[in-house]
Amino acid sequence: MSKNIAIVGATGAVGQELIRVLEKRKFPVGSLRLLASARSAGKTMKFAGKDLPVEELKEDSFSGIDIALFSAGGSISKKFAPIAVKAGAIVVDNSSAFRMDPGTPLVVPEINPEDIKKHKGIIANPNCSTIILLMVVAPIHRINPVKRIVVSTYQAASGAGAVAMEELRTQAGDYLAGRDVKPTVFPHPIAFNVFSHNSEMDFENGYNQEEIKMVKESHKILHTDDIAISPTCIRIGTFRAHAESIHLQLRDPVDLEKVRAALAAFPGVRVVDDRKKNYFPMPLEASGEDDVLVGRIRHDIGSSDGREMDMFCCGDQILKGAALNAVQIAELV
Amino acid sequence: MSKNIAIVGATGAVGQELIRVLEKRKFPVGSLRLLASARSAGKTMKFAGKDLPVEELKEDSFSGIDIALFSAGGSISKKFAPIAVKAGAIVVDNSSAFRMDPGTPLVVPEINPEDIKKHKGIIANPNCSTIILLMVVAPIHRINPVKRIVVSTYQAASGAGAVAMEELRTQAGDYLAGRDVKPTVFPHPIAFNVFSHNSEMDFENGYNQEEIKMVKESHKILHTDDIAISPTCIRIGTFRAHAESIHLQLRDPVDLEKVRAALAAFPGVRVVDDRKKNYFPMPLEASGEDDVLVGRIRHDIGSSDGREMDMFCCGDQILKGAALNAVQIAELV
Numbered sequence: 001m002s003k004n005i006a007i008v009g010a011t012g013a014v015g016q017e018l019i020r021v022l023e024k025r026k027f028p029v030g031s032l033r034l035l036a037s038a039r040s041a042g043k044t045m046k047f048a049g050k051d052l053p054v055e056e057l058k059e060d061s062f063s064g065i066d067i068a069l070f071s072a073g074g075s076i077s078k079k080f081a082p083i084a085v086k087a088g089a090i091v092v093d094n095s096s097a098f099r100m101d102p103g104t105p106l107v108v109p110e111i112n113p114e115d116i117k118k119h120k121g122i123i124a125n126p127n128c129s130t131i132i133l134l135m136v137v138a139p140i141h142r143i144n145p146v147k148r149i150v151v152s153t154y155q156a157a158s159g160a161g162a163v164a165m166e167e168l169r170t171q172a173g174d175y176l177a178g179r180d181v182k183p184t185v186f187p188h189p190i191a192f193n194v195f196s197h198n199s200e201m202d203f204e205n206g207y208n209q210e211e212i213k214m215v216k217e218s219h220k221i222l223h224t225d226d227i228a229i230s231p232t233c234i235r236i237g238t239f240r241a242h243a244e245s246i247h248l249q250l251r252d253p254v255d256l257e258k259v260r261a262a263l264a265a266f267p268g269v270r271v272v273d274d275r276k277k278n279y280f281p282m283p284l285e286a287s288g289e290d291d292v293l294v295g296r297i298r299h300d301i302g303s304s305d306g307r308e309m310d311m312f313c314c315g316d317q318i319l320k321g322a323a324l325n326a327v328q329i330a331e332l333v
Numbered sequence: 334m335s336k337n338i339a340i341v342g343a344t345g346a347v348g349q350e351l352i353r354v355l356e357k358r359k360f361p362v363g364s365l366r367l368l369a370s371a372r373s374a375g376k377t378m379k380f381a382g383k384d385l386p387v388e389e390l391k392e393d394s395f396s397g398i399d400i401a402l403f404s405a406g407g408s409i410s411k412k413f414a415p416i417a418v419k420a421g422a423i424v425v426d427n428s429s430a431f432r433m434d435p436g437t438p439l440v441v442p443e444i445n446p447e448d449i450k451k452h453k454g455i456i457a458n459p460n461c462s463t464i465i466l467l468m469v470v471a472p473i474h475r476i477n478p479v480k481r482i483v484v485s486t487y488q489a490a491s492g493a494g495a496v497a498m499e500e501l502r503t504q505a506g507d508y509l510a511g512r513d514v515k516p517t518v519f520p521h522p523i524a525f526n527v528f529s530h531n532s533e534m535d536f537e538n539g540y541n542q543e544e545i546k547m548v549k550e551s552h553k554i555l556h557t558d559d560i561a562i563s564p565t566c567i568r569i570g571t572f573r574a575h576a577e578s579i580h581l582q583l584r585d586p587v588d589l590e591k592v593r594a595a596l597a598a599f600p601g602v603r604v605v606d607d608r609k610k611n612y613f614p615m616p617l618e619a620s621g622e623d624d625v626l627v628g629r630i631r632h633d634i635g636s637s638d639g640r641e642m643d644m645f646c647c648g649d650q651i652l653k654g655a656a657l658n659a660v661q662i663a664e665l666v
Contacts, residue, residue, distance in 0.1 A: 148635065152485035152578035154527050154569065172525075173509055176502060189617055192505075194487050194569070194576045196613040196629055196645060203608045206631030215634065228635035232578040232643060236487065236527070236569050243527045245485035245565040247580075275536045280529040284522055296529055298539030301548065302481065302561035310565060312529060 002030035005330075006065045006089065008080060009072030010034035010045060010054055013162040014094060017323035018069050019047050025327060035061050036072070062087035067330050070094055071322065085121030090333050092123050092326045096209075099124040099217060106220050109328040110268050111138045115221075116332050123329050128321030129153050129210060129233060130217040132242050135292040135320065136313045139266040140248065140259055141222060147307075148249035151214070152232045155197065156283060157190055158240040158317045164190070165239055172237070190237050197233035208233060241283035242321060243314045253306040254299055263294055268320065273297050286314035290324055335363035338663075339398045339422065341413060342405030343367035343378060343387055346495035346573075347427060350656035351402050352380050358660060368394050369405070395420035400663050403427055404655065418454030423666050425456050425659045429542075432457040432550060439553050442661040443601050444471045448554075449665050456662050461654030462486050462543060462566060463550040465575050468625040468653065469646045472599040473581065473592055474555060480640075481582035484547070485565045488530065489616060490523055491573035491650045497523070498572055505570070523570050530566035541566060574616035575654060576647045586639040587632055596627055601653065606630050619647035623657055 005022065009015045015036070022029055032047050034054045041056040055061065057076070062068060062084040070077045070084075070093040077097040084091050098104040105115040106124045108131055116123055126134075137146055157168040164185045171181045171191035181189045188195040199209035210233040219225050264271045272281045273295035281293035292315035300308035315321055338355065342348045348369070355362055365380050367387045374389040388394065390409070395401060395417040403410045403417075404427040414424045414431065431437040438448040439457045441464055449456055459467075470479055490501040497518045504514045504524035514522045521528040532542035543566040552558050597604045605614045606628035614626035625648035633641035648654055 150483045150580045150635070152565075154487065154567070168525075169509060172505055176506055176509075187611060188615060192501075192571050193615055193617045194571060194647070195615050196611065198611060201608050201611055205634060206608055206629065207634055208611075211634070228637060230580055230633050230635035230641070230643060232485075232580075232629065232645060234487070234576075234578065234645070236571075238525050238527060238570070243567075245567065245578075247483045247563060247565075275534050275539055278520060278529065278531060278534055278541075282521060282526055282528050284526045296539065296565065300563050301538060301540055301544070302483070302563035304561060308563070310563060312565060312567070314527070 002028040003066040004030045004064055006033040006035055006062060006068040008035045008057055008068060008070045008076065011036045011040045011043065012071060013158055013165065013318055014071040014322045017318045018071065018326065019045060021319070021323050021327045023048055027327060027331065033061065033065065059083055062089050065089040067092065067333060069326050069330065081122055090119070090123070091121060092125060092329045094125040094322055094326055096127065096213065098122050099126065100220065106217060107329050108134055108221055108325060109332055110135065110266065112221050113332055116329065123333070125322065125326045125329065126217045126221060127210070127213045128159055128317045129155060129242055129244065130214050131321055131325055132292055132313060132315035133214060133244055133246065134218055134221055135269055135315065136246065136263060136294045136311060137248070138222065139262040139269065140250070143258055143262050144254070145251040146227050146248055147251055149227060149229045150247040152245045153234055154236045154238070154243035155233060156238040156240050156242055156317050160185055168237055168239060190235065192237055194234055194236050197235055238283045239287065240316060240318050241286035241314050242317045243281065243283055243312065245312050247300065247308065247310050249308045254309045256297065256299060256309070259309065260297055263297070268292060269294055271295065281312055281314035283314050286316055289316055290319055292320055335361040336399040337363045337397055339366040339368055339395060339401040341368045341390055341401060341403045341409065344369045344373045344376065345404060346491055346498065346651055347404040347655045350651045351404065351659065352378060354652070354656050354660045356381055360660060360664065366394065366398065392416055395422050398422040400425065400666060402659050402663065414455055423452070423456070424454060425458060425662045427458040427655055427659055429460065429546065431455050432459065433553065439550060440662050441467055441554055441658060442665055443468065443599065445554050446665055449662065456666070458655065458659045458662065459550045459554060460543070460546040461492055461650045462488060462575055462577065463547050464654050464658055465625055465646060465648035466547060466577055466579065467551055467554055468602055468648065469579065469596060469627045469644060470581070471555065472595040472602065473583070476591055476595050477587070478584040479560050479581055480584055482560060482562045483580040485578045486567055487569045487571070487576035488566060489571040489573050489575055489650050493518055493531070501570055501572060523568065525570055527567055527569050530568055571616045572620065573649060573651050574619035574647050575650045576614065576616055576645065578645050580633065580641065580643050582641050587642045589630065589632060589642070592642065593630055596630070601625060602627055604628065614645060614647035616647050619649050622649055623652055625653055
C-alpha cells in the first residue's frame with residue numbers, strides 16, 4: 001500500500017510544509033526523495049526522525065517514484081512533470097503550468113474529488129487564493145447557487161515563498177529601527193504596507209494574473225462559467241495566512257441559518273463568528289491550521305432583494321492554500 | 334481677518350496633526366489655545382516656532398475663541414461642544430457625536446461645501462473611512478450616478494489614536510524578537526495580523542459601527558439614500574493610511590476615460606494608476622500626503638452590462654481622514 005514519493009522543490013516554503021504534512025497525516029510513504037536545484041543539493045532535511053539528503057533534480061530523478069509532488073515554479077513543472085509521468089509517476093503540480101489545460105484536472109478534494117479520475121498523469125493544485133475562496137463559497141453554492149462574487153484579498157508574504165517571508169521580517173526590523181527599507185523580492189515595501197498583487201498585469205483589462213486565476217480556476221473547479229467573479233488581489237504585511245472579504249449574490253434569497261449550517265458541516269471549514277465578542281477569523285489564528293476559518297457571515301446591508309450576503313475568511317496559504325491540498329490530492333490518488 | 338482657535342484634544346494623534354496643518358496651510362491664526370485632559374495640562378507644544386502651553390479643558394476654556402476644533406472623542410464633544418457654541422465659537426467636531434444630527438452639517442469640503450451654511454454652531458467632520466471613500470466616489474457620482482458600492486477596507490492603526498500606533502510598533506518588535514504579544518489598545522494583535530474592525534457591533538445585523546457610519550454618513554454627505562452601500566471594515570497592521578478596495582455599479586455604462594478624467598480633475602485626489610509598472614496606491618506613499626491616491630481603475634471583469642467598475646484608494650487617516658478635512662472646514666467658515 002505504501003507509495004514512493006518525490007518532492008520537487010523540497011527546500012522551498014511549500015516543499016518544507018509538504019514534508020511536514022506527509023508526516024503529520026501519516027501518509028503511507030515507502031521512500032521519500034527530496035529534489036531541488038543544484039544549489040540546495042547536499043543539504044539534509046528531517047522526515048519521520050531521519051535525515052534525508054536533498055538531491056539535484058535531474059531527468060532520471062523519477063525512477064521508481066509513484067507520486068511526485070511539484071512545487072518549484074511553472075517552468076520546472078513544464079519541463080519535468082512530463083518526464084516524471086513518462087517514468088511512471090503521478091504528478092500533483094502546485095504551479096500554474098497545467099491548471100487551465102483542459103486535460104488536467106484542477107482539484108480541491110472537498111469540492112471536486114471526482115475530477116481526479118480523469119487525470120492523464122498530472123493533477124493540478126489550484127492557486128492559494130482560489131482554494132481559500134472556494135472552500136467557503138462551494139458549500140453555499142451547493143444549497144443556493146452563487147451568481148456573483150466580489151472579493152478583495154489580504155494576501156500574506158508566503159505566497160511569494162520563504163524568501164518573501166524573510167523579506168517581511170527584515171524590512172519590519174529595518175523600519176522599526178529607522179533604517180532604510182530595501183525591497184528585493186517584492187517590487188514595493190511589504191512591511192507596514194499594502195500593494196496591488198505583484199503578478200503580471202494584463203495592460204488591456206487592468207487585472208493581474210492572480211485575479212485572472214481566481215476567475216478561471218474557480219469556474220473550472222465549480223464546473224460553471226455562470227458565476228460572475230470580480231476579484232481585487234492585494235498583498236499586505238502578514239506572514240502566511242491569506243484573508244478574503246467576500247460579497248456574494250445568490251440565486252435565491254439568503255437563508256442565513258442554512259448558510260451557516262452548510263459552512264459548519266463542510267470538511268476543512270471552521271466557523272469563527274462570534275458577534276458578541278467581536279471575534280472573527282484572523283491570519284495569526286489561521287496560521288498553521290488545516291481549516292479555513294470563516295466569519296462575519298451576514299445578510300448584505302445594501303441588498304434590496306435579500307439575495308446578497310457577505311463573509312470574511314482566513315486560510316493558511318502554505319497549508320490549505322498549497323501543501324495540504326496537494327497531499328489530500330495524493331491521498332485520493 | 335485672523336481667528337482665535339482652540340484645539341480640544343491637542344495632544345492626541347489628530348490634535349498634533351491639527352497644529353501642523355494650521356501652520357502648514359498658513360491658517361490666519363490669531364491666538365491658539367491647546368486644550369486637553371488634566372493629565373496633559375502643563376506640557377508645551379510647538380506652533381509657528383513658539384512653545385504653547387497645554388491647558389486643561391474646562392467649561393470656561395472657550396471665551397474669546399472663534400473656532401474650536403474638537404478631537405477628543407464623542408463624550409467630550411457632547412459635553413463641551415454646546416458650551417463652546419454658547420461662548421460664541423463655531424465648532425468643527427471630529428467625533429461621531431453630532432454627525433447624524435439632522436441640524437448639524439456633515440462636510441467634506443470638496444464634495445458638499447454648501448452644507449456648511451446651514452450650521453447652528455457645530456459642523457461635523459465625517460469618519461475617516463467615509464471621507465476617503467467619498468473623495469474617489471463623489472467625482473464619479475457627479476458624471477454617472479452611483480447605484481451600488483461594495484467596499485472592503487484595509488484600515489491603519491492610527492484610527493484608534495497615537496496609543497494604537499505605538500501598540501503596533503511595540504507588538505511588531507516583540508513579535509520579531511520572539512516575545513509574547515500583548516494587545517491592550519486593540520482586542521486582538523495588530524502586528525502582522527488582520528481583524529474585523531473593533532467598533533461596537535450590531536448583534537442583529539452583524540455590522541459594526543464603522544460600517545454603519547460609512548453607509549449613513551455617505552448618504553448624508555451625498556444627499557441621497559439611493560446608493561446601496563455594502564462595507565466590510567477591517568483593521569490591518571499599517572500605521573496611518575487607510576486603503577479601500579471599491580466596487581461600483583453606476584446608472585449608465587462606465588466610460589473609463591471620463592471616470593479617469595473626473596478623478597484626475599477632482600481637488601484632493603491624485604491618480605496613481607500605472608499598469609505597466611504595476612504601480613498603484615500604497616499606504617506608505619499616502620502617509621503624510623494631503624491627497625487621496627486612487628488607482629486600479631478598471632472595468633469590472635464580472636460585469637454583464639458594462640455598468641460596473643472597480644478601483645483601489647489610499648488616504649492618510651490622520652490628514653484627509655481627520656485633521657486636514659477639519660481645517661478645510663474651518664477655512665470655509
